[in-house]
Each structure stands twice: as structure tokens, then as C-alpha cells.
Amino acid sequence: MPIISPHKSSPLLDGRQSDRAMLVRRGIQRLFLSMRISLLPEMTLASGRRADLIALTDKGDIWIVEIKTSVADLRTDGKWPDYRDYCDRLYFATHAGVPPEIFPQDCGLLIADSYGADWLREAPEHRLAPARRKVLTRQFARLAADRLVLAEFAASGNPE
Numbered sequence: 604m605p606i607i608s609p610h611k612s613s614p615l616l617d618g619r620q621s622d623r624a625m626l627v628r629r630g631i632q633r634l635f636l637s638m639r640i641s642l643l644p645e646m647t648l649a650s651g652r653r654a655d656l657i658a659l660t661d662k663g664d665i666w667i668v669e670i671k672t673s674v675a676d677l678r679t680d681g682k683w684p685d686y687r688d689y690c691d692r693l694y695f696a697t698h699a700g701v702p703p704e705i706f707p708q709d710c711g712l713l714i715a716d717s718y719g720a721d722w723l724r725e726a727p728e729h730r731l732a733p734a735r736r737k738v739l740t741r742q743f744a745r746l747a748a749d750r751l752v753l754a755e756f757a758a759s760g761n762p763e
Contacts, residue, residue, distance in 0.1 A: 623672045623698060624655075630715030631656060631668055631696050640666075646746055648689045649738070652682055657690070659743050664691040665731060668713065671697050674705055689739060692726035 628644060635642045641659045648654060656668035667690040671677045677695075686693055694711035697703070703723055706712050711726025731739070 621672060624670050626717040627670050627672065627696050627698050627715045627720075628656065629717045630720040631670075631713060633718065634713070634715070634720040641743075641747070643743060643747055643750075646743065648686075650685055650688070652685050654686060654689070656696075657739075657743065659740065663736065663740065665736065665739050665743075666690055666692045666694060666726070668694045668696050671695055671701065671706075673701060677701075677705055687729060689731075689735070691728055691731055694726050696720065 632642055632644075635658055639661060643657050644655065646654050646657045654667045655670040658666040658668065660666065667686045669680075669683050669686060671680070683693075683695075692711060694713055695706045696713040696715050697706070698716060699714060703712055703714065708724075709727060710724075711722070712724040713720045714723055715721075
């Protein structure tokens with residue numbers, strides 16, 4: 604075992620997520636789980652950007668969900684259009700305290716709390732190129748497997 608590991612013991616919580624963002628994330632996770640859509644939080648893309656949530660549907664489609672918890676959060680974030688290059692559908696997720704009309708009409712929209720989520724608007728489809736889909740699907744699978752092993756290590760009292 605190396606002295607320095609490239610894997611964090613808890614890659615899902617790095618201190619950047621607010622409590623409110625975590626509540627929205629939990630609601631989206633519950634909705635997608637009920638729909639049998641696989642979901643990973645915080646996946647770094649080839650561009651260096653990190654998707655809040657990335658989903659893999661049973662058909663192999665890749666969706667990205669960008670969580671925004673305030674008007675200012677959306678207005679100050681200029682990076683979200685870059686996510687379109689890495690998904691078939693792009694969604695925003697927020698909570699009831701954020702006005703839905705501020706979100707771009709060409710993206711899907713979900714509203715969530717810690718207990719679940721509802722669709723306000725479906726995202727238009729823009730299909731990924733097959734080569735990019737293959738790379739992202741492989742990255743998704745490897746990240747999920749790595750996190751499962753890390754969770755097992757943490758549960759056994761040996762986080763690394």
C-alpha cells in the first residue's frame with residue numbers, strides 16, 4: 604500500500620457542498636434510485652470540470668445534474684454550459700426557495716428536498732458521440748467500483 608493514495612477516503616464530501624446542496628442531492632438520488640437510474644456524485648470530467656451528479660440510464664444514456672441552491676449560485680456560475688459536451692441530457696436541480704423561471708429553458712429542471720424530487724421540465728436530448736459515450740461509461744464504472752472498495756475499506760476500519 605503506498606504512503607500517499609490518490610483516492611480520498613470520502614470522495615463524496617469534500618467540504619464544497621452546502622447543507623442545502625446536500626439536501627437537494629439526496630432528493631435527486633432518491634428519485635433516480637426509484638427509477639433505477641444509476642447515479643454518481645462528484646465525477647471529474649476530461650475538461651477538469653466536476654459534475655455534481657452524473658447518471659447512467661438503463662439504455663446507456665448519460666445525464667448530468669447541476670445543483671444550484673440560490674439565484675446567485677446560478678448567476679455566478681459560467682461553467683455549466685461546458686457540461687453539454689459530456690451528456691445526452693443536462694438538468695438543473697434546485698429547491699422550492701429558488702424561482703424556477705431563472706433556469707435556462709434549454710435544460711431540464713428538477714425541484715428537490717431531502718425526501719425526493721419532481722420533474723418541472725424534461726431536458727432536450729443532444730446525443731453524445733459513440734467514442735465519448737464509451738469513455739464516460741467506462742469512467743463511470745471504474746469510479747463506482749473504486750468508491751465501493753473504498754467504502755468497504757472504511758467499513759472495516761482501514762480507510763486506505
